[in-house]
Amino acid sequence: xxxxxxxxxxxxxxxxxxxxxxxxxxxxxxxxxxxxxxxxxxxxxxxxxxxxxxxxxxxxxxxxxxxxxxxxxxxxxxxxxxxxxxxxxxxxxxxxxxxxxxxxxxxxxxxxxxxxxxxxxxxxxxxxxxxxxxxxxxxxxxxxxxxxxxxxxxxxxxxxxxxxxxxxxxxxxxxxxxxxxxxxxxxxxxxxxxxxxxxxxxxxxxxxxxxxxxxxxxxxxxxxxxxxxxxxxxxxxxxxxxxxxxxxxxxxxxxxxxxxxxxxxxxxxxxxxxxxxxxxxxxxxxxxxxxxxxxxxxxxxxxxxxxxxxxxxxxxx
Numbered sequence: 001x002x003x004x005x006x007x008x009x010x011x012x013x014x015x016x017x018x019x020x021x022x023x024x025x026x027x028x029x030x031x032x033x034x035x036x037x038x039x040x041x042x043x044x045x046x047x048x049x050x051x052x053x054x055x056x057x058x059x060x061x062x063x064x065x066x067x068x069x070x071x072x073x074x075x076x077x078x079x080x081x082x083x084x085x086x087x088x089x090x091x092x093x094x095x096x097x098x099x100x101x102x103x104x105x106x107x108x109x110x111x112x113x114x115x116x117x118x119x120x121x122x123x124x125x126x127x128x129x130x131x132x133x134x135x136x137x138x139x140x141x142x143x144x145x146x147x148x149x150x151x152x153x154x155x156x157x158x159x160x161x162x163x164x165x166x167x168x169x170x171x172x173x174x175x176x177x178x179x180x181x182x183x184x185x186x187x188x189x190x191x192x193x194x195x196x197x198x199x200x201x202x203x204x205x206x207x208x209x210x211x212x213x214x215x216x217x218x219x220x221x222x223x224x225x226x227x228x229x230x231x232x233x234x235x236x237x238x239x240x241x242x243x244x245x246x247x248x249x250x251x252x253x254x255x256x257x258x259x260x261x262x263x264x265x266x267x268x269x270x271x272x273x274x275x276x277x278x279x280x281x282x283x284x285x286x287x288x289x290x291x292x293x294x295x296x297x298x299x300x301x302x303x304x305x306x307x308x309x310x311x312x313x314x315x316x317x
Contacts, residue, residue, distance in 0.1 A: 113175045166303045246278050
């Protein structure tokens with residue numbers, strides 16, 4: 001009963017916010033593809049070898065971005081010029097020498113179909129020496145992670161960020177693409193799915209929505225069998241007719257408040273097409289793991305829609 005009242009309250013606020021955005025704010029926002037304005041880069045004329053040399057020099061000079069340190073203590077992003085960075089990431093294609101640049105494909109896709117500020121990928125490099133690695137050459141975004149900025153914001157500043165992010169989510173969900181028929185990251189064929197919502201963060205690929213649904217149902221059934229609990233009749237996929245573009249790792253580390261005042265979204269490596277409620281669950285689980293600020297946790301259902309019942313199904317199954 002409490003969850004139902006909470007959902008109703010969120011939906012009323014969401015209805016008002018969406019109405020106001022559609023009437024007033026949307027007129028001031030950029031049109032889809034508006035972030036696609038291309039500018040020349042100082043590394044456009046550099047070959048791959050020069051870029052990798054600069055990358056190695058940056059490592060030796062300790063010019064990495066401290067906030068890019070991953071869970072294994074590895075620095076992932078280094079500046080090679082004042083305006084360009086290189087991000088090193090491990091690929092997920094193990095049966096082929098050519099890695100699929102999931103993040104580059106996703107960022108280019110988002111830039112073309114929305115006005116969401118995302119870094120521009122200037123080049124993707126894969127070396128023969130490290131066939132399981134990719135190097136993304138990208139524009140440097142001068143800003144701070146939301147986790148550092150959030151405590152300094154007024155209540156109106158926090159509401160502005162939440163409302164902006166909700167606008168971004170709505171744009172992602174409105175994208176109409178033939179790619180949405182296959183779950184997971186963008187690619188020519190079904191790609192390995194990854195995210196907090198999957199056990200051990202990683203799983204195999206799914207050829208269609210039905211296969212994705214079946215995997216979750218079977219895992220839920222087996223967990224309840226092992227726990228000697230009765231089956232749950234609720235189906236979290238009962239009203240899923242299509243999948244939407246989903247970031248899948250939209251935590252406070254991957255949201256930047258730029259010096260230009262814009263809210264940037266980075267790290268699209270886990271993104272892909274999934275049921276719309278996956279964004280809410282992924283955001284909630286990510287912040288729950290690190291005990292995120294209560295005020296931020298309360299914003300998540302507003303940003304993504306309050307799929308509380310579906311989250312409960314995952315937690316209890």
